[in-house]
Amino acid sequence: MSPMSMAWAADTRFVLASAQGAKVTDAAFRGRFLLLQVVRDPCAKACQDRVSDVRHAVEALGDLAQGVQVVRVGTQTGDTAGDTLHGSPQAIDQVLKGHGVAGVGPEGALLLDDEYGTFVERLDASGDALTDRLRRLVTARVSYIGIDETLWDYAPKRIDLMMGAPLDEHQQTYVYNKPQQIGSTYLKAIYHGYTDGTFRTRQARPPEWAHLGLLGPVIRAEVGDTLRVVVRNNAKRPYSLHVHGLRYTAASEGAMTAGVPGPYGIIPPGGTYTYVFDTPERAGPGPGDPSSVVWPYHSHAEEGVDENTGLVGAVVVTRKGMARPDGSPKDVDREFVTLFKIFDENHSALLQANIDRFTEAGRAPATVFQDEDDTPTDVETAAWIDSNLKYAINGYLFANLPGLDMHVGERVRWYVIGLGSESDLHTPHWHGQTVTVGGHRTDTVEVEPATTVVADMTPDNPGTWMFHCHVIEHFDAGMTALYRVLPKSSPLPITAEGQK
């Protein structure tokens, strides 16, 4: 099945009529959470019971209830309460379909939209459980994440910062742009943080996250939290956000499983989707873990291709009681998230766009050659494919990764993530210091695709030090970074916010 045929986004717009016959649209309710109760007409006993159950559940929210507007919709006028919006059967079906609900039970469907009109979840609970779920959803930690097509530069400095020298001929094949070599800048799809559900303003990345590079914003939780992650797909093909470790229903899986009905969280171009994640104990640190753990998230509409296209990020979950208000672990001074992944641009969804834009027409060995006598040789094709393999840390090559700065004596936590394919067997190694992982001391860890390591460091050795994959082929191809340990009192260098 193609990602497009799986893709779905809510359409919460409606046009209905008030009991007095005035036209009422969804716009009248935005700015608060909207709890739409679709009732079967006539609203018989079971329906009346549900109406009153919902009313009580919302009242039980206390002060929070002010932020939630309940609206009943049905096909008939003159219902008992007199405050039901009504519309034709087609209009009601449209409301249900727009929320991804097929058919309605005898008690109707209860649908929650957020203050921007983005559908959150269908609610089936009743009584206290309904109140509890509503409270969780209304007070959830919210992230607004846009999927944007944007240019990404793997090596903006164009030099090997580890050696402080121009790139040699082999290194240049990954960085320099030529007629049949893309170089270091590619069109990619990247998760960007946005300030709110209008998706108009990109969230500025704070200096401590400048090193994230092309990773999406870090999603945080304290065990017990519920998360709402609202994703807008501004790109030209379906994408999703699939998270590891957290608890979700199929509707928030961001991946399709055969035979499971309903939306999967695969978002069509232009669509917006709310993922709801819970963080029970099993989503947070285990008995042998430090106070926080890391999980990757990535798009899973076309698994593999989406990650190579650039849609990757991290979730940090902190142990219950160990989190600051922002979710970060209290017993840590500084956190770094590093992804070791070979971005295989040969298998990016945007390969052809990159060929068109960055190579001379007809030259890239990936394109079909029209001139028989101009067909590329195997050697040329191999060189082309290799030039599109980016042995990157957070999307940076040759120590171009900025912002790995810390002080002597700080409690530093490194979240190390692997993603990719069979070549993605990485051994990140710190020069200059050691770390502890699960109570064991080392200076080198192992990550494979979708595995993670949490390593704690208390740097005692000031200086600028290498942090690189110790697989030599990967090291040679640019999977390197520098981190700086400054004396205690030194101000941290001002690090650019990263790429726009």
Added chain:
Amino acid sequence: MRSKLLSTSLIALAAMLGTQVRAAPSSAADASTHTPIKHVVVIFQENISFDHYFGTYPNAANPKGEPAFHALPGTPRVNGLTPELMAHNPNSANPMRLDRMLAVTCDMDHGYTSEQKAYDDGKLDKFVEHTGAKGPGCDPKMVMGYYDGNTVTALWNYAQRFAMSDNFFGTEYGPSTPGALNLIRGSTTGVDHVDVENRLYKGVLSSDLDPVFDGCGQATAARPVVGIKGHNVGDLLNAHGLSWGWFQGGFRPSETNPDGSIVCGTSDTNAAGKVIRAYSPHHQPFEYFEQTSNAKHLPPTSTAMIGRTDQANHQYDLVDFWSAVEGGDLPAVSFLKATAAQDGHAGNSGPIDEQTFLVNTLNRLQKSRFWDSTAVIIAYDDSDGWYDHVMPPLVYPSAAPTDALNGPGKCGDATSEASFNRCGLGPRLVLVAISPYARRNAVDHTQTDQASILKFIEDNWSLGRMPASDQSLDQAAGSIEGLFDFKAKPQSAKLLLDPMTGLAQ
């Protein structure tokens, strides 16, 4: 150092030509010319066979909603597609009209060998098999496709007001670079490199290897970059102190790497919405010659120096052309090459993009103060492999391993190695002349080829011919003067068109 070498070689060339290096005229308008034309502007576009654009001229299908074309009374006929060729074509598909909605098509095979196979011993019946598009999603039968005046509306309207040829050919078979070299030199010989299979044979280039004197070129394992030991029209113009330049979209570097190497990474968007890299080194023929190259793509030192010898060495970006037109002096001879998105080449450009470029260029030029003494020649580097029904006259036989016209290794009966790997004439191409001195609504039938444009320049400024060592085909080429009438009163009315539709503004 370079300028000293350059002037030394100029004097040597002048000696060879039996002339003195003349004092530079203060402007192109002051130079002595054989005709009233003081400025030739060659717009050298990409990859269009004659029938692909003019096969049904002057009759367009005129479907509703498309820019309409109705021929003027008295429009002469062209050697186009007959009812018989339309309905019973010897190829495995009949010609088909392509609609303007098809803004960018698949690219066809336009290799030196493939094209000869398509012309199949004079039967012209193997286009689908040998030059048809082969990519996934491409239909090889589309090679039989043609556009009409509802798509290439501007070119048809220019033909109505000015002059065109229906008997103009590529000097030889094959792709872009041989066409570009024949334009500026009438020769593809003298390549200073060992043979490269299918691409270069005994120093004669039949393919698109990148120029060695272009910092934006790239050598790969199978594609060396090459240079040519020899001369081109730039040398002749320099020897006569005349201003000239090759102006190409995307020539200005987008970036300089830390090691000093340059990147030509600019791009623009074509009608299909694709962002296309602008610059093609192998479309820049002067970069194959050390003495006329600008390897680092340096800009001119001033607007006044555009066309004259400085660090840019006559090789420029298109933006420099307009600087010269609007703030300096239009050179005596200018060659314009569009960005890849607008050069008309299937795969990366198309007729709508090309029309935008042609019309914007022509509108602006007609409004310039140089127009009264300017001749614009629109010509093409190759056919792309698109079907054309005319068998090119076999003027230059060849017996190279790359030849295939009359069987493997055979293009006519070649007796002299001098013409090996230059089988020609090649496919029939579009040629349009736009000038106050162009004949009006005229179709010239004189047999001409790319080297005829070179010859016109040589004759207009009395440059003489290319040195014998270059084995140029300039002397043998037919004259394009039939497109002009230098005795009649020049046309003063301009023909300003809409760049989107090609209709009169």
